[in-house]
Amino acid sequence: MLDDMFDYIEHIRERPVWQPIPALVRASFNETLPTSPSSLGQAHRKFMTQVLPYAVGNSHPRFMGWVHGGGTAEGMLAEMLAAGLNANLGGRDQMPLEVEGQIVNWMRELFGFPDSANGLFVTGSSMANLIGVLVARTKALGKGVRKDGLREQADTLTAYAATSAHSCVSKAMDMSGLGTRALRLVAVNDADQMDVQSLSRMIAADRAAGFKPFLVVGTAGTVNTGSVDDLSAIAALAQQEHLWFHVDGALGGLGMMAPDIRPRLRGIELADSIALDFHKWGQVPYDAGFFLVRDGADQLDTFASPAAYLTRYARGLAAGSPWPCDLGPDLSRGFRALKTWFTIVSHGTEKLGSAMSHSCALAQYMKDRIEACPELELMAPVALNIVCFRFRCLDADAVNAEIVADLHESGIAVPSATSVRDHTAIRAAIVNHRTVASDIDALLDAVLTFGRSRVLGSGEAQ
Numbered sequence: 402m403l404d405d406m407f408d409y410i411e412h413i414r415e416r417p418v419w420q421p422i423p424a425l426v427r428a429s430f431n432e433t434l435p436t437s438p439s440s441l442g443q444a445h446r447k448f449m450t451q452v453l454p455y456a457v458g459n460s461h462p463r464f465m466g467w468v469h470g471g472g473t474a475e476g477m478l479a480e481m482l483a484a485g486l487n488a489n490l491g492g493r494d495q496m497p498l499e500v501e502g503q504i505v506n507w508m509r510e511l512f513g514f515p516d517s518a519n520g521l522f523v524t525g526s527s528m529a530n531l532i533g534v535l536v537a538r539t540k541a542l543g544k545g546v547r548k549d550g551l552r553e554q555a556d557t558l559t560a561y562a563a564t565s566a567h568s569c570v571s572k573a574m575d576m577s578g579l580g581t582r583a584l585r586l587v588a589v590n591d592a593d594q595m596d597v598q599s600l601s602r603m604i605a606a607d608r609a610a611g612f613k614p615f616l617v618v619g620t621a622g623t624v625n626t627g628s629v630d631d632l633s634a635i636a637a638l639a640q641q642e643h644l645w646f647h648v649d650g651a652l653g654g655l656g657m658m659a660p661d662i663r664p665r666l667r668g669i670e671l672a673d674s675i676a677l678d679f680h681k682w683g684q685v686p687y688d689a690g691f692f693l694v695r696d697g698a699d700q701l702d703t704f705a706s707p708a709a710y711l712t713r714y715a716r717g718l719a720a721g722s723p724w725p726c727d728l729g730p731d732l733s734r735g736f737r738a739l740k741t742w743f744t745i746v747s748h749g750t751e752k753l754g755s756a757m758s759h760s761c762a763l764a765q766y767m768k769d770r771i772e773a774c775p776e777l778e779l780m781a782p783v784a785l786n787i788v789c790f791r792f793r794c795l796d797a798d799a800v801n802a803e804i805v806a807d808l809h810e811s812g813i814a815v816p817s818a819t820s821v822r823d824h825t826a827i828r829a830a831i832v833n834h835r836t837v838a839s840d841i842d843a844l845l846d847a848v849l850t851f852g853r854s855r856v857l858g859s860g861e862a863q
């Protein structure tokens with residue numbers, strides 16, 4: 402099995418990035434519940450033939466869809482060790498928690514947070530952003546909100562994020578009971594960054610109308626275009642207005658490891674909390690999201706819940722309070738810290754950072770090629786590692802959506818489709834450390850080929 406996975410990674414370039422799932426393959430996982438065992442070999446064969454060839458393909462260097470990390474062999478091996486150990490990281494006095502604590506300390510160091518800071522591995526930034534909203538809510542209303550619920554406060558608290566913020570921020574408002582209506586979406590400037598003057602005006606208007614602004618979410622790398630909000634300006638306003646300042650750093654937060662990206666994130670060190678994803682630019686295999694908070698006491702206030710069967714003692718296995726289950730919604734938790742630790746120690750932050758810088762350089766290369774080609778049009782500024790563009794033609798929205806599906810089915814390259822200022826765009830998010838310039842060429846050449854043939858096929862004149 403190990404050999405198979407090493408071969409898979411070693412020869413990933415020779416595979417289609419993705420291929421459509423044949424009906425028979427899909428049906429092979431529509432069986433009834435087995436009552437008797439079959440062999441490990443059978444299960445393995447079925448994995449190799451029916452699952453592995455039809456995965457998303459994000460380990461492939463020409464996968465540039467959505468925002469997916471490429472993973473590493475080191476991370477894969479660590480996952481095997483973690484599964485073998487089968488540690489439950491909900492709490493208790495065990496060395497695996499010290500490994501998680503090591504990552505917490507490293508993140509404190511990376512983001513220049515004080516000793517009071519704490520953090521927690523979670524599924525991904527969707528969960529980390531939810532935790533951010535919940536901690537900010539508890540900070541604004543006091544611990545009593547956990548017992549009493551939001552009640553009439555639900556109608557007065559207001560939060561702010563740019564229109565370019567990830568949809569999970571709005572979902573977090575929904576899940577927290579505050580409601581999506583309480584999230585004010587702030588306009589963006591031409592660079593797709595939050596317009597901080599608009600933010601200031603919206604806060605003032607809300608206060609005048611009797612609302613209680615409590616939270617502003619800035620984004621370090623927006624998911625659609627890769628823009629970075631002016632985090633310093635948001636931090637200053639948040640401090641002046643006494644708002645919790647949370648940064649969604651899912652995509653770009655770990656850019657702190659790259660000397661050329663770090664200055665663009667200035668202000669992130671002033672955040673009250675940060676969400677980030679090791680499974681994107683950090684190249685750690687899925688899933689490895691992380692929440693970092695400036696003052697760990699705020700996180701404890703939000704989640705610690707006493708229970709007799711979770712009583713802490715001064716010695717023995719039940720020592721070592723607080724436990725991770727005091728810091729988030731999960732009790733049982735896997736050992737995500739191990740694959741993250743393996744990835745960081747086996748590469749070091751300089752190498753991880755240079756892979757991030759390289760993906761930004763590739764995005765600039767792609768932008769230059771697009772701007773030099775009259776048949777292509779750049780759709781958004783390229784701030785980090787995301788390029789939005791389209792093939793110029795009549796009925797461009799429909800045609801570009803078709804081009805993206807053509808690319809997927811061809812297996813040549815996988816971008817995703819999005820909408821930029823109400824127009825369909827082809828979006829390439831360059832995250833994988835395996836991607837090189839010839840992969841960008843392959844994607845653009847295929848876009849031109851499919852675009853031209855679609856235009857010719859419809860008899861459309863340019």
Ligand SMILES: *Cc1c(COP(=O)(O)O)cnc(C)c1O
Pocket residue numbers: 468524525526527528567569620622623624649650651652678690
């Ligand atoms: C990916 C992403 C998220 C969601 O993170 P998950 O790890 O997928 O839950 C949130 N915000 C931004 C900016 C992202 O890129």
